Amino acid sequence: MPAAITHTVEMKLHISAAVAADRTLVTALRERLQSDTGQPVSLVETHISWVLLTSKLAYKLKKPVALGFVDFRSLAARKHFCEEEVRLNRRLAPSLYVGVVPICGTTQAPHLGDGEPMDFAVCMRRFPEDALLCSLLPAGRLQEGQLEQFAQRLAVFHEKAQMAAPDSTFGTPAQVGRPVVDALARLRAGGGARCPSDLQAWVFEQKRALRTAWLERQRHGAVRECHGDLHLANVVLLDGRLTAFDCIEFDPSLRWIDVMSDVAFLTMDLKAHGRADLAFRFLDAYLQHSGDYAGVPVLRFYEVYRALVRPLVCRLRARTGADACLPSEPDYLACAAELARTAHGTPRLMITYGLSGSGKSTMAAALLAPAGAIRIRSDVERKRLFGLGVQQRSADRHAEIYSQEATRRTFARLAECARTALQAGYPVIVDAAFLRRDERLAFRALAAELRVPFSILHCRAAEAQLRRRVAARDAEGSDASEATLAVLERQLATYEPLGRDECAFALEVATDDPVDVASLGARWLARSH
Structure with a gap:
């Protein structure tokens, strides 16, 4: 021998x-x-x-x-x-x-x-086993807001996590691409379900297409000491808050990763379990608090990678005599194939239009799941430009933050983020008042440049309703918007209505009564201009 x-x-x-x-x-x-x-x-x-x-x-x-x-x-x-x-x-x-x-x-x-x-x-x-996120979901015990709060804490964790050194191999194109190719090879060698050939072709095409993006991500500090294993069974409801545990400790290369790889594991697992709605709510909250729209182009690749690894883990558990995988384990290989298939979907751009309190942000948030969209909020990005958190009040800096120059910079930032997400193949909703015609025309021009359909979500409500909503939101102080009744009165006096040419792009909704979001989403996605 x-x-x-x-x-x-x-x-x-x-x-x-x-x-x-x-x-x-x-x-x-x-x-x-x-x-x-x-x-x-x-x-x-x-x-x-x-x-x-x-x-x-x-x-x-x-x-x-x-x-x-x-x-x-x-x-x-x-x-x-x-x-x-x-x-x-x-x-x-x-x-x-x-x-x-x-x-x-x-x-x-x-x-x-x-x-x-x-x-x-x-x-x-x-902790009780039924406190795991994978148990909370099917039992209907996940409370509204808990996932968004977890996304916020994850964004803070990533921001504070140690960055990989510039000369490190962590996060390089070779290190990112190799495990995905290895996973495909191991799935083929292991028998059982075959990897679709178009999925394999997509992985190799993305390896080439994302090389520059990965280098930029590493260069700009996106590769950090993350969790590394953020699936639904590694998140638990502890003391009333969703908490991640059981991170990767045994292999630094699986932990020192792009922060979007961490995010992608959870969004993928939510999608695999049939909860794409929660995946987009989680992603929306994470992006609002992190501002990492530059990571959107690499998100889908990491989702596919995570979906390819899960069947291998299940196979390894069975081979080593560990407890069997749960009977409810989703078909991750099918999830990977679907993610790759829809990666180059139909990007489209929607901007919101309406006075403060008209329900623009509520409608934009509701459309995320049915459209699989990325949302960019002017209230949030304006504050980010000045180093403020999502819900942090501008206080004595109000005049500076809401100056004409600050508004110009804010809309430039919105356009930059929208361009990035559109080019990555996602529908995009830019959530702002857009009460000036020139602001609307700039984004219409962006859609024309990128050759994607353009829509204007026109939200309206009775003036008495607008005043009630603005006053209640201002008193509560829990939203990114800082609009007051005085701001609303100025808007009523100065806003520029949609022109006849713009009405062709408008989807008008009255928000005084409940809105059929599914129908609204279908109308948006059916548009081809």
């Missing part, structure tokens, strides 16, 4: 023996915990870990395995990666991760605490 094969066989036998020994340890530790607590302790097994669940705590032990992407065979490695797991996950879930605990004693009689460690475990607060 050749030496290389002999070495491989011996290594596999060594790993199998180590796993068997540690399985004995886990069984004995489970019995010890049951004896100590007087309550049942359950065991959950993945392809790289065992998790012992007591009534209040969870103890996660790493298997002594080497699977190519992980190598936990040595005690030092398991200790190191337990510590890394706690350090990294405390960035997003500090209250969930208690710490690293040593496992002492013997394999047959282990205990937690003092002594010479023979292994280590990550100790966490236990």
Whole structure:
């Protein structure tokens, strides 16, 4: 037998023996915990870990395995990666991760605490399994606003996360493209469902087309130390807030990634589970708080990549004897194919038009899901230009922020973001008052330049309704808009109505009563001019 094969066989036998020994340890530790607590302790097994669940705590032990992407065979490695797991996950879930605990004693009689460690475990607060986002969704227990609030916290996390060094290989075209091609090859080699040939062709075409974008993303600090594994089963409702946990600790290249790769995992998983509406709400909230519209062109590629990896993880779990994948696991390969198929959809541009309180932002937000659109808000981008947060009041800087020059810069920013998203193949909604004809004409010209259909969403409501809405919103202070009753009165006196030439592009909606959003969306998407 050749030496290389002999070495491989011996290594596999060594790993199998180590796993068997540690399985004995886990069984004995489970019995010890049951004896100590007087309550049942359950065991959950993945392809790289065992998790012992007591009534209040969870103890996660790493298997002594080497699977190519992980190598936990040595005690030092398991200790190191337990510590890394706690350090990294405390960035997003500090209250969930208690710490690293040593496992002492013997394999047959282990205990937690003092002594010479023979292994280590990550100790966490236990949470109910039905608190996971993958359980909340089908049960209808996700409350309005929770996903948007999570998107905001993720944007803040990404902003504070450490950037990859300029000379790093993280986020380079070679590093981004290689795992996607590898995933395709492994899916082909593994048998079962075949990767559609057009999906493979799309991946290779995108590798070429996005090369410059990836280089720009890396150069401008978009590659950071992220979560890396942000699917629905790694987000939990904890103390009333959605919280991400169980990030990638074992491979820096899977964690030091473009922030859009993090976002894409969750948007893909929501789409795969039939909740594209929530995917676009999450994306909209993330983009508003991050301003990272430059990342939209690479989003779809990362979504496809994430969808290709999920079947491989399920296959690996089954091969390594871990707990089987859930019966409700969606068809991720079909999701990847659909994402690639619709990547070059029908981009189109819509601008909103209406007085403050007419429902422009409400209608724009409602159209995101049926249209699969990207929204850009003038109220948000204006504040971003001056370093203010989405809901931060401008206070004594009001005159500066709402000057003519600030307005010019704001609309230039809106046009830049709209151009980027349109060229990436997405429908775009620019959410602004657009009460001046020259502002509307500039975006009509942009649509003509890019040869995409152009529409004006004309929102109107009775003046008494406008005043009620503006006063209530101003008093609440929870929206990006800072329009007051005085602002509304000025608008009523100075706005420029749509010209006859513009009416051909208008979709008019009265928002005093509920609006049939599905019908409105269908009317918009049916337009070809």
